[in-house]
Amino acid sequence: MKNLLMFVLFLVGSHWSVLGxxxxxxxxxxxxxxxxxxxxxxxxxxxxxxxxxxxxxxxxxxxxxxxxxxxxxxxxxxxxxxxxxxxxxDLMSEGQYLKMKKDSVWKNYAYDGALLSTETYRSDQLHGERKVFYTQGQMETGEIKIYTVERYLNNQLDGSFEAYKMSGSLEETGLYVKNLKEGYWYRYYPERLNKDELKKYLEKCKKNGTIPEE
Missing domain, CATH: 2.20.110.10 (Histone H3 K4-specific methyltransferase SET7/9 N-terminal domain)
Incomplete structure (x- = not known):
């Protein structure tokens, strides 16, 4: 009898739950x-x-x-x-919506939970910095190392670009204008530039009237 009563109460509760x-x-x-x-x-x-x-x-x-x-x-x-x-x-990404469009900084994650990238949005378009991170060893050490930094304007690459080695030293720099590479791009090596980059660097110094650094 008790079981029957409990079953009836369950059905009534479910009924009212659906009605609500x-x-x-x-x-x-x-x-x-x-x-x-x-x-x-x-x-x-x-x-x-x-x-x-x-x-x-x-x-x-x-x-x-x-x-x-x-x-x-x-x-x-x-x-x-x-x-x-x-x-x-697994958490893949998180971020804010403003009027149903992506806004501000969004975070993207790798399957192991490591931070993969951060992206800045305005009205559902990339607008601002986008950073990509090295995931190797991130979960073990808790250290987040930058791989690349890009700048966007109205969903197009527009602005300076930097790439870094895992050591944190600069590897490459350049400039984008409306999704296209602009001007000189430089790759950095320990305490030296390669021949072509050195030539471009010296030409730039001459054009700007600056003294090359040793």
Whole structure:
């Protein structure tokens, strides 16, 4: 008898839980908890809460397997923060959305959790610095070493470029203008330039009227 009562209470609770989801008001605006299902009708596509048709709080999006694909926390009407995951549940990237477009600095991760790169966005376009990091040994030592630094303007490479060795010493520098390399590019070796680079360096010094450094 006790088991039967528990089963009835479970069914009633489930019934009211379903009734409390996917509601719209008289104006047709989404209100309260929502679950949208994938094509199979049983696996959630996303879960979350709406207020006056606006997402609030935490939303979760799912792969067809049912594993979490993305978590979004809506901080304000226009601003939210998102985490993307692989089907193996590894964090792949995280960053901020402003009016549903990527904004500010986003972080991308390797499968072992090492920081792979950081990218600066404005209105869904790369705009600002993009840094790529060495992943070797990062998880063991906790040390993050820069591999390359690029600058973007309206989703195009535009500005100075630097590449670094794992030791931290400079390996290459140059300039991009609208996705194209501009002017002289230099590769650095321990305490010396190669013949062509030295020639270009001396020509540049002569043109600028500067004295070459020893």
């Amino acid at each position: 989801q996917n509601k719209t008001d008289a104006a047709g605006r989404k209100q309260g908890p929502w679950i949208k299902y994938q094509g199979d009708g049983t696996t959630p596509l996303y879960t979350g809460t709406f207020k006056d048709n606006i997402p609030v709080g935490e939303f979760r999006y799912f792969y067809p397997s049912g594993k979490v694909k993305m978590i979004v926390k809506h901080e304000t009407k226009d601003r939210s923060y998102a985490w993307f995951y692989s089907e193996k549940e």
